[in-house]
Amino acid sequence: MTSDQARIRYEKTGHLATVTLNRPAVLNAMDLRTHAELADVWDDFAADDDMWVAVLTGAGDRAFSVGQDLKELAARERTGAAAPSSFGSRGKAGFPRLTERFDLAKPVIAKVRGYALGGGFELALACDILIAAEDATFALPEARLGLIPGAGGVFRLSRQLPWKIAMGHLLTGRPLSALRAYELGLVNEVVPAEELDDRVAGWVADLVACAPLSVRAIKEAATVAATLPLPEAFAARYPHEERRMHSKDAVEGPRAFAEKRPPRWVAG
Structure with missing residues (x-):
């Protein structure tokens, strides 16, 4: 991957916007540039009246996103460029991020294959509909890293799951399989990986028909x-x-x- 390659692929087809996290070599980890590019995409999606629905996904078949680029964070901390961080993205690249676009009324579908960890899971939690391949794995491992799920994971997981189950995953970073997430009502559908595109297309068609x-x-x-x-x-x-x-x-x-x-x- 070259340094000048776009972190985000943004495609418009009919009334559908497809937003792809495009760093497959690092499991679609999100660096500051990724967040900046995403902000431009969400601004455009919100403003374009011809765009009725968005699908958010990750490039490749190994990960939706493993969240924050920890190598970049560690490098910034070594140089003193990283300020202490807590909840939200105010003052950071890409503000407001999808996790804080509370006024975005257009529906967003998360299409998840492979790992959705940390900030990647938080992005999926911020979407309205979540379709997962059978190989999807969700987790918020921040407690194991001296961090917190500051992009809303603390708040959304404890609202979208029963309290004790949410706390079990938040406090330990334990992973959640796609099937278990479906059983708990966190995921709309779990399908074989080869059926994921078609199933998401069906949801898009239903939304566009409305x-x-x-x-x-x-x-x-x-x-x-x-x-x-x-x-x-x-x-x-x-x-x-x-x-x-x-x-x-x-x-x-x-x-x-x-x-x-x-x-x-x-x-x-």
């Missing part, structure tokens, strides 16, 4: 309301829902149903 403004409004409302009492959830303001409610798509859906034809969404 009204994009409805999808964004639903994600926004579910995310915001997750920590609200039910009466407050009903009374809260949801900007994406306000846009959907007054959109052409809100009229098109019922009209297409009544006319027995496929709807023609315009995301407006």
